[in-house]
Amino acid sequence: MAHPDVVVAGAGVIGAACAEALSAAGLTVTVLDRGAPAGGTTAAGEGNVLVSDKEPGPELELAKASRRLWPQLLDGLRAELGDDLADAEWDPKGGLVVSTGEAGPLRDFAAVQKESGVDAQVIGADEAAELEPLLTKEVTAAVWYPEDAQLQPVLAATTLLAAVRARGGSVLSGHTALGVTTSGGSISGVRTNHGVLPCGAVVNACGPWSGEFAAAAGAPITVLPRRGMVLVTAPLPESVRHKVYDADYVGAVASGDADLQTSTVVESTGAGTVLIGSSRQRVGFDETIRVDVLAELARKAVSLFPFLSAVPVMRAYGGFRPYAPDHLPVIGADPRLPGLWHVTGHEGAGIGLAAATGRLLADLFRGKESVVDPSPFRVGRAEVLA
Structure with missing residues (x-):
């Protein structure tokens, strides 16, 4: 069995959006979650897609990009998967x-x-x-x-994950990411409660548990x-x-x-x-x-x-x-460990920011021009490195 190009640790809406964007770029993705998909922070959300609550700055720019992308993304997934698998109850209610x-x-x-x-x-x-x-x-x-909108967060996440499966990826419930393995100083796999899953890169999308996983990987961050x-x-x-x-x-x-x-x-x-x-x-x-x-x-x-x-x-x-202590998401490659990426720290805005966050990660992963300026979200900023 071929190993995935990327393992995404965390099947909430942020991990799902990252996995969908990476799979749309042609990468083989496996998503792990300690529980059921969308069963943690995402299930406890209200489904807000907001621009109204953010001060001018990097997070607002990410929110504006995500507000543009969400309806496009959902329309594309509906065409790809059909209405039954791609209904996220999108409501541009204002x-x-x-x-x-x-x-x-x-x-x-x-x-x-x-x-x-x-x-x-x-x-x-x-x-x-x-x-x-x-x-x-x-x-x-x-x-x-x-421009404010709402969607059903669990349906949104499961729609994104359905696209990952349809493109040859997999979603594994009950698989807790415990750490990583390395070879030659770079990521070679993820350690889980079911053993080691070899891969070329790992995305830490563990939500409020991201700090715990980062520390276990030997590259701590403050979340x-x-x-x-x-x-x-x-x-x-x-x-x-x-x-x-x-x-x-x-x-x-x-x-x-x-x-x-x-x-x-x-x-x-x-x-x-x-x-x-x-x-x-x-x-x-x-x-x-x-x-x-x-x-x-x-x-x-x-x-x-x-x-x-x-x-x-x-x-x-x-x-x-x-x-995150400076109220900005953490999105990007970890400068201390090649192959480790962090996508976390969205606090209560993750559902609204997910579409642009996934696109930004995929852009950075492939070295393409990114949907927004990635520098404010970089992993190496002093407020985040633990």
Whole structure:
């Protein structure tokens, strides 16, 4: 049996996007995951594809590229695989950011985003109410982002992995990447709980476990888990039409504080449920359900959409997101070990950034001109090397 050209460790949406892009470039790819595909961080995501929440800079450029690429990628996979294997519930619904306090900061943020090429439309409270009739009447300022979108994250990942299989690759569940083997100073294989899998290169897409795998490979990087939690309501008739969040969300995303931070994020799914987030907290890999966190999410959501006070919550879930100290993803070759690549650190934005991240990795792997400037994401930056 021929060995793969590349092994991707991690079958979440980032690993799946990298594997799809590499297989589209003609490489034979095997994807490993300690659990089921898309069963970790990806399964705990909301499916956001956002440009609205990112300050001007490298991550916003990656987000803009990914927003362009996602619909193209999904259309191409639907043509290749058929509708049954390639339905990721893509929904270009748009996003609405609102403030119930001082209006200036939200409008200033929209202005600098607009200068960076984002379609950010400052609107009044009346226009916000037209977009979201059930929104609180306390809105003082709002910005409409028509480019924001949503997809179903598990379906997106499994669609990407279906393409890898269709092109001759494989996806192995229950295979934990434990380290690497080397020959002549370069990668020669991946050590797993099922033995060694020979290969020419390894992509570390282990999400919040990326730091652990990198250390085991002898090339440590600083990637930490940051936990988030989401509430899910019972299915409802149409209620929340777009992704809606308060102006505090941008600050919570950009913060590196280890303490609990919450901001209001509310949106509906295709099944009619309403997702309520979001929280961020560095608690290691502690999976304890924190009732106080859930209560704060619920309280803030009701302040934005008062009708939710009478809506039952069906369940809650949490997940760990890969967090880099400088808030930028880590994408590229490890300068210390030829054949080792890292693609991680996207925190809560991995689903939205996945399409461009996969393309960027494939471009770098083949030495082609990349879809965005790769230098801000390089592995060798001081903030990442452990």
